Amino acid sequence: MPTTVEERWRQFFRWGPYALLGIATAIAGASVGTLMDRAEALAAGVLVVAALLLHVLWDRRCARFVAAHGWTTGQPGAGAAPVRDEPEPLRDEPGSLRGASGGRPVPEEPPPVLVPGAPGPASTAHFVLRTALAFALTWLNPFFAVYACVGYFDAVHLLPRRLSHPGLLVVAVTMAGSQSGGLPPASPVQWLVFGGLFALNACLVVGFSHLAVKDAEKAAERAATIAELGRANRRLEQALAENAALQAQLLLQAREAGVADERRRLAAEIHDTIAQGLTGVVTQLQAASAAPDRDRAEPHLRRAADLARHSLGEARRSVRNLSPVALEHDALPDALRKTVEEWAERTGVDTRFTVTGTEAPLHDEVAATLLRIAQEALSNTARHSGAARAGVTLSYMGDEITLDVRDDGRGFDPLARPERDGDGGGFGLDGMRARAERLTGTVTVETAPGEGTAVSARVPLATP
Numbered sequence: 063m064p065t066t067v068e069e070r071w072r073q074f075f076r077w078g079p080y081a082l083l084g085i086a087t088a089i090a091g092a093s094v095g096t097l098m099d100r101a102e103a104l105a106a107g108v109l110v111v112a113a114l115l116l117h118v119l120w121d122r123r124c125a126r127f128v129a130a131h132g133w134t135t136g137q138p139g140a141g142a143a144p145v146r147d148e149p150e151p152l153r154d155e156p157g158s159l160r161g162a163s164g165g166r167p168v169p170e171e172p173p174p175v176l177v178p179g180a181p182g183p184a185s186t187a188h189f190v191l192r193t194a195l196a197f198a199l200t201w202l203n204p205f206f207a208v209y210a211c212v213g214y215f216d217a218v219h220l221l222p223r224r225l226s227h228p229g230l231l232v233v234a235v236t237m238a239g240s241q242s243g244g245l246p247p248a249s250p251v252q253w254l255v256f257g258g259l260f261a262l263n264a265c266l267v268v269g270f271s272h273l274a275v276k277d278a279e280k281a282a283e284r285a286a287t288i289a290e291l292g293r294a295n296r297r298l299e300q301a302l303a304e305n306a307a308l309q310a311q312l313l314l315q316a317r318e319a320g321v322a323d324e325r326r327r328l329a330a331e332i333h334d335t336i337a338q339g340l341t342g343v344v345t346q347l348q349a350a351s352a353a354p355d356r357d358r359a360e361p362h363l364r365r366a367a368d369l370a371r372h373s374l375g376e377a378r379r380s381v382r383n384l385s386p387v388a389l390e391h392d393a394l395p396d397a398l399r400k401t402v403e404e405w406a407e408r409t410g411v412d413t414r415f416t417v418t419g420t421e422a423p424l425h426d427e428v429a430a431t432l433l434r435i436a437q438e439a440l441s442n443t444a445r446h447s448g449a450a451r452a453g454v455t456l457s458y459m460g461d462e463i464t465l466d467v468r469d470d471g472r473g474f475d476p477l478a479r480p481e482r483d484g485d486g487g488g489f490g491l492d493g494m495r496a497r498a499e500r501l502t503g504t505v506t507v508e509t510a511p512g513e514g515t516a517v518s519a520r521v522p523l524a525t526p
Contacts, residue, residue: 068176071176072176072177074215075176075177075215075216075219076121076124078212078215079113079117079192079209079212080114080117082208082209082211082212083110083113083114083117083209085208085209086199086205086206086207086208086209087110087206087209089205089208090106090199090202090203090205090206091103093203093205097203097204097205097244098202098203102202102203105202106199106202106203106206109195109198109199109202110199112195113192113195113196113199113209116188116191116192116195117192120188123179123184124177124178124179127178127179128178131178131179133175133178176219177216177219177220180219180220181219181220181221181222181223185219185220185221186220186221186222186225188220189213189216189217189220189221189229192212192213193210193213193229193232193233193236196209196210196212196213196233196236197210197232197235197236200236200239200240200245201239201244201245201246203244204239204240204241204243204244204245205240206240207236207237207239207240207241210233210236210237210240211233211237213229213230213232213233213236214230214233214237214267217229217230217233217271218230218271218274218275226271227268227271230264230267230268230271231264231267231268233267234260234263234264234267235260237259237263238256238257238259238260238262238263239256241259241263242255242256242259243255326496339369339370339372339373339374340373341441341445342365342366342369342408343366343369343370343373345444346362346363346365346366346369346408347362347363347366349362350362350363350366365408386430386433386434388400388401388433389426389429389430389433393421393423393424393429394424394429394432394433394456395417395421395456397429397433398415398432398433398436398454398456399415401433401436401437401440402414402415402436402440402454403415405440405444406452409444411443411444411449411450411451411452411469412450412451412452413440413451413452413453413454414452414453414454415453415454415455415456416453416454416455416456417455417456417457417458418455418456418457418458419457419458419459420458421458422458422523424463424523424524425524427501427524428463428501428521428522428523428524431497431498431500431501431503431521432456432463432465432519432521434494434497435465435467435494435497435498435505435517435519436454436465436467438490438493438494439467439490439494439517440452440454440467441490442490442491442515443467443469443471443515446471446472446474447469447471447472447473447514447515448471448472449469449470449471449472449514450470451469451470452467452468452469452470453466453467453468453469454466454467454468455468458523459523460523461522461523462503462520462521462522462523463520463521463522463523464518464519464520465518465519466516466517466518466519467516467517468514468515468516468517469514469515470514471514471515472511472512472514473509473510473511473512473513473514473515474509474511474515475510475511476507476508476509476510491505491507494517494519498519498520498521501521501522501524502521502522503519503520503521503522504519504520505517505518505519505520506518506520
C-alpha cells in the first residue's frame with residue numbers, strides 16, 4: 063500500500079485516467095439520445111477505445127522505463143543523480159578516523175519523481191494525444207470533461223516547463239466549453255459565458271500551477287538544505303571523532319610530560335636537600351674525626367646530627383610537594399637571612415645578606431624557587447670555590463625580583479662543560495636554570511678562573 067505522498071500521486075497518475083474515463087463514459091452513455099445521437103455515440107465509443115489504448119501503451123512504456131532506469135527525471139541519462147565529492151578527512155594518520163566514504167565520489171539522492179521519464183518527448187506526445195482525444199470527446203458530449211480534467215493535475219509533470227502553461231490553457235478551453243453547455247457555443251450568450259468561464263479556469267489553473275511550482279521549489283530547497291545538513295553532520299561527526307583521538311593523544315603526552323616534570327622536580331629536590339645535607343654531614347664528620355679530642359669533635363657531631371634531621375625533614379616535604387621548612391613560618395627575606403647565617407657559621411665563610419627595594423608578598427612557588435637557588439649557589443661555593451667572603455642580595459625591582467650570590471673564590475671557565483661526578487657536580491647550575499625557567503625566569507653566571515663567581519636569578523614578581 064502507498065506509504066508516502068509521492069507514492070499516492072504515482073498511483074493517481076497511473077490509474078486516475080482510467081477511473082475518470084470510466085466515470086465520464088458511464089455518464090455520457092446515460093445521456094445518449096439526449097446529448098448525443100447514434101452516430102456521435104459510435105464516434106465517442108471509438109475515441110474511448112483509442113484513449114484506453116493510448117493509456118495502455120503509456121503504462122507499458124513507463125514500466126519499461128522504471129525497470130531500466132528507475133524513478134529518474136527526464137530521458138535516459140538525463141536523470142542521473144548529481145555526484146558530489148565527499149570531503150577528505152582532516153587527517154589520515156594512524157589512529158585517526160576516516161569518513162565512511164573515504165573521499166570517494168558519492169551520488170546525491172535524486173528528488174522524488176511522480177511520472178517516470180517525464181518530462182520528455184514521449185510524455186509531451188502522450189499529453190497532446192490525450193488532450194486531443196479529451197477535447198474531441200467533450201465536443202461530442204460535455205460530460206467527457208470529467209476525463210479531460212486530468213490534464214490539470216499532470217500537465218506540469220508531463221510537459222516541459224515552457225509548455226506547461228499552454229497545455230493548461232488548452233485543458234481550460236475544454237473545461238470551459240463543457241461548463242458553458244457544450245462545444246461549440248450555440249449562441250452569443252453561450253459564447254459570452256464560454257469566454258468568462260475560460261478566463262476563470264485559466265486564471266485559477268495558471269495561478270494554482272504557479273503556486274504549486276513555487277511550493278515544489280521550496281520543497282526542493284528544503285530537501286537540499288536537509289541533505290547539506292546531513293553532510294555537515296557527517297563531517298562534524300568525523301571531526302569530533304578525530305578530535306577525540308587527538309585529545310586522547312594529547313592527554314597521553316600531557317601525562318608523560320607530567321611524569322617527566324615530576325621526575326625532574328624530585329631530582330632537583332633530592333639534589334637540593336638530601337645531597338646537600340649529606341655533603342654537610344660528611345664535612346662535619348670529617349672535621350669531627352680530625353679533631354684532637356672529644357670536646358672539639360662534639361660541635362661537629364652536633365651539626366652533623368642537625369643537618370641529618372634537617373635533610374630528612376626536607377626530603378619528606380619534597381615528597382609531599384610542600385614548600386621548604388625555612389618558609390613555613392618566615393617570609394623569603396627572613397628565610398634567606400637565616401639560611402645565610404647558618405651556612406656562614408657552618409663553613410666559616412664571611413657572608414653578608416642584603417635586601418633592596420620595597421618588600422612585597424610573594425607566591426609560594428617563587429619564594430621556594432629563589433630559596434632553593436640560593437641554597438644551591440651557597441653549596442657550590444662551599445664545595446668548589448674556596449672563597450673567604452660571599453654575599454647574597456635579594457632585590458625587589460618593580461615587576462621582578464632578583465637574587466644575586468657572589469663569592470671571591472677561584473672561579474671557573476664558564477665555557478668548559480662541567481662533569482657530573484658522584485658528588486653531584488655539574489647538576490647544580492642546570493637545576494637552578496630549570497627552576498627559574500619553570501617561572502619564566504633566568505639564571506646567569508658570571509665567572510672566570512681566579513676572579514670569583516656571581517650567580518644572578520631573575521623571576522617575575524608573582525604575588526599570592
